[in-house]
Amino acid sequence: MTGFDVTRVRAQYPALGDGRAWLDGAAGTQVPEQVVEAVAAAMRGGLANQGGVFPAARRADAVVEAARRAFAAFTGAPDPAGVVLGPTSSALLVRLAAALEPTWGPGDEIVVTEADHEANVAPWTRAAARAGATVRTARLGADGGLPAEAVTSLIGPRTRLVAVTAASNLTGARVDVAAVAAAAREAGATSVVDGVHHAAYSHVDVRALGADLYATSAHKWAGPHVAALVAADPAVLETLDPPRPAGAPTAGPARFEQGTNPFAALAGVAAAVAHWAAMTDDDDPRAAQRTAAAHTAALGDRLWSALGGMAHVRRYGPDGSADVRTPIAAFRVAGRTPAEVVAALDAAGVNAWAGWAYAWGAAGALGVRDDGGLVRLSPNHYSRAWEVDRAAEVLGSLAP
Numbered sequence: 027m028t029g030f031d032v033t034r035v036r037a038q039y040p041a042l043g044d045g046r047a048w049l050d051g052a053a054g055t056q057v058p059e060q061v062v063e064a065v066a067a068a069m070r071g072g073l074a075n076q077g078g079v080f081p082a083a084r085r086a087d088a089v090v091e092a093a094r095r096a097f098a099a100f101t102g103a104p105d106p107a108g109v110v111l112g113p114t115s116s117a118l119l120v121r122l123a124a125a126l127e128p129t130w131g132p133g134d135e136i137v138v139t140e141a142d143h144e145a146n147v148a149p150w151t152r153a154a155a156r157a158g159a160t161v162r163t164a165r166l167g168a169d170g171g172l173p174a175e176a177v178t179s180l181i182g183p184r185t186r187l188v189a190v191t192a193a194s195n196l197t198g199a200r201v202d203v204a205a206v207a208a209a210a211r212e213a214g215a216t217s218v219v220d221g222v223h224h225a226a227y228s229h230v231d232v233r234a235l236g237a238d239l240y241a242t243s244a245h246k247w248a249g250p251h252v253a254a255l256v257a258a259d260p261a262v263l264e265t266l267d268p269p270r271p272a273g274a275p276t277a278g279p280a281r282f283e284q285g286t287n288p289f290a291a292l293a294g295v296a297a298a299v300a301h302w303a304a305m306t307d308d309d310d311p312r313a314a315q316r317t318a319a320a321h322t323a324a325l326g327d328r329l330w331s332a333l334g335g336m337a338h339v340r341r342y343g344p345d346g347s348a349d350v351r352t353p354i355a356a357f358r359v360a361g362r363t364p365a366e367v368v369a370a371l372d373a374a375g376v377n378a379w380a381g382w383a384y385a386w387g388a389a390g391a392l393g394v395r396d397d398g399g400l401v402r403l404s405p406n407h408y409s410r411a412w413e414v415d416r417a418a419e420v421l422g423s424l425a426p
Contacts, residue, residue: 030305030306030314030317030318030320030321032321032407032408032409032410035305035407035408036408036410038058038059038060038301039056039057039058039059039248039408040056040059040062041056041057042056042408045375046375046376046377047375047376047377047412047413047414047416047417048377048406048408048409048413049376049377049378049403049404049405049409049413049414049417050377050378050379050404051226051246051404051405051406051409052195052223052226052246052354052379052383052402052404053379053383053402053404054245054246054251055226055245055246055247055248055406055408056248056408057248057249057250057294057298058248058298058301060297060298060300060301061248061249061250061294061297061298061301062294063297064293064294064296064297065250065290065291065293065294065297067293068085068089068289068290068293068294069290071085072085073085073086073089073289073290074086075286076090076286076287085289086287086289089289089292089293089296090111090287090289090292091106092292092293092296093109093111093252093254093292093293093295093296094106094107094109094111094254094279095296096295096296096298096299096300097109097111097242097244097254097256097295097299098256099299099303099311099312100225100230100242100247100299100302100311100312100315101221101225101230101231101232101240101242101254101256102230102231102232102233102234102312103232103233103256103257103258104233104258104259105259105260107260107278107279108256108257108258108259108260108262108263108279109254109255109256109257109279110254110255110256110257110263110279110282110283111252111253111254111279111283111287111292112252112253112254112255112282112283113251113252113253113288114145114243114251114253115145115220115222115241115242115243115253115255116145117253118241118253118254118255118282119145119146119149119218119220119241119255120149121268121282121284122149122218122239122255122266122268122282123149123150123152123153124153124268124269125266125267125268125269125282126153126186126187126216126266127153127156127157128157128267129186130153130154130157130158130159130186130187131157131158131159132157132158132159133159133160133184134154134157134159134160134184134185134186135159135160135161135162135180135182135184135185135186136150136151136153136154136159136160136161136162136185136186136187136189137161137162137163137164137177137180137181137185137187137188137189137190137215138150138151138161138162138163138164138189138190139163139164139172139176139177139189139190139191139201139387140163140164140165140166140172140387140388140390140391141164141166141171141172141190141191141194141199141201141385141387141388142189142190142191142194142220142385142387142388143191143195143220143222143223143383143384143385144384144385144386145220145222145241145384146189146190146191146218146220146241147189147386147387150187150189159186162180163180163387164176164177164179164180164190165391166387166388166391166392167344169343169344169345170194170197170199170342170343170344170388170391170392171197171199171200171201171343171344171350171351172190172191172194172199172201173202174201174202174205174206177190177201177206177209178205178206178209181209181210181213181215182213183213185210185213185214185215186215186216187215187216187217187218188206188207188209188210188215188216188217188218189217189218189220190203190206190217190218190219190220191219191220191221191223191224192219192220192221192223192224192228192235192240193221193223193224193227193228193351193352194223194343194385194388195222195223195383195384195385196342196343196356196382196383196385196388196389196400196402197342197343197344197351197354197356197385197388197392197400198223198227198326198343198351198352198353198354198355198356199343199344199350199351200224200349200350200351200352203219203235203236203237204234204235204236206237207219207235207236207237207238208236210237210238211236216238216239216262217236217237217238217239218237218238218239218241219235219237219239219240219241220241221240221241221242222241222242222243222246222253223246223352224352225242225243225246225247226246226247226352226406226407227319227322227323227348227352227353228315228319228352229312229315229316229319230242230312230315231312232256232257232258233258235258236258237258238257238258238259238262239255239256239257239258239262240255240256240257240258241253241254241255241256242254242256244294244295244298247298247302247407248298248301248302248407248408249294249295249297249298249299250288250291250292250294250295250298251291252288252291252292252294252295255282260279263278263279263281263282264277267281268281268282270282270284271284299311302314302315302318305317305318305407318407319348320348321407322352322353322405322406322407322409323347323348323353325353325405325409325410325411325414326348326351326352326353326354326355326405327347327348327353328411328414328415329353329355329403329405329414329417329418330345330353330355332414332415332418332421332422333355333357333418333421336421336422336425337425338359338360338361338424338425338426339357339358339359339360339421340357340358340360341355341356341357342356342357342358342392342394342400343356353404353405354402354403354404354405355402355403355404356400356401356402357400357401358394358400358401359401359421359424360426361424361426362424363380363397363398364380364381364398364399364400364401365380365398367380367401367421367424368380368401370420370423370424371401371417371420371421374416374419374420375416376403376413376416376417376420378401378402378403378417379401379402380398380399380400380401380402381398381399381400382394382395382399382400383399383402403417
């Protein structure tokens with residue numbers, strides 16, 4: 027991890043100075059001072075809507091273009107023209123479904139998975155129902171992971187879309203997206219990858235993944251609540267015709283961006299990527315992804331191992347290295363509800379979540395949907411070992 031100094035990185039986050047263990051990052055990270063200042067500066071300087079001739083409008087245009095470049099740089103996309111901006115990944119996927127639905131009909135097939143967040147399931151199943159298309163669902167494996175074969179075996183000549191997560195936001199299980207995307211491409215189907223959880227813990231390269239479209243949200247990697255749908259090739263977007271108001275742009279990614287963009291938040295996205303670029307000596311946000319991923323993987327192994335040594339704790343998801351799972355830990359404690367466990371963690375100064383994290387299919391497959399879900403702990407790039415150890419100490423004390 028040459029050049030990665032977690033103490034220096036952590037010091038840039040004002041919220042982290044409260045002495046608590048912030049192990050809730052899978053639901054959204056905190057932001058560094060650089061992002062706070064960028065958002066405030068955009069507001070102080072004055073912004074208007076896009077397309078005007080006066081300075082405030084030109085500033086808005088510049089903010090939007092900088093955000094496109096930032097998302098492209100963070101994901102390895104070749105061209106900012108392939109970056110669609112939006113408030114959340116859920117909203118962007120609904121817009122994409124509305125664009126694709128008219129191209130489907132009876133006999134067509136849509137592939138979704140049990141591993142995915144509902145944001146990458148519900149838009150497709152609802153659009154398929156309206157279009158008369160058939161939905162095929164890839165099931166989780168016995169270990170809670172999603173083998174690529176579970177998805178590729180469902181892809182056939184009538185497949186029109188394959189929607190798959192790059193990593194489960196509930197258990198952290200990674201998916202071989204490249205294999206799935208290759209099978210979709212061979213069948214002539216569009217592939218859409220939910221990378222919201224994946225991007226926080228991975229070196230992202232949309233071209234290497236091979237998917238047509240990759241969804242990410244900056245609030246999972248130190249930015250504001252702004253999302254993007256990133257195309258490996260901008261030409262993919264040009265084949266789609268999203269519903270839009272009369273007079274809206276008819277070309278480029280702006281066709282998908284309905285209404286006024288959140289300019290101040292978009293300024294924060296550019297600052298977040300600049301923050302990542304400054305994390306290491308390479309001045310490259312994607313180089314920082316590699317070093318930060320090594321840091322979080324070590325913390326994830328420490329946490330996973332500690333939980334594995336507790337007879338009263340049951341871990342969920344595949345057991346393995348960082349190639350198999352992200353560093354989060356999903357688990358249950360014998361004799362305690364997930365809500366009781368997070369309350370005990372909170373009392374000891376540990377931020378944690380309980381529930382099913384909108385991974386409805388995965389929670390059902392794992393048998394935890396109806397009785398409180400799972401407890402989820404998630405180290406991030408600014409996390410330290412003492413936070414993991416504090417959580418482990420609390421969980422150890424909950425033994426019956």
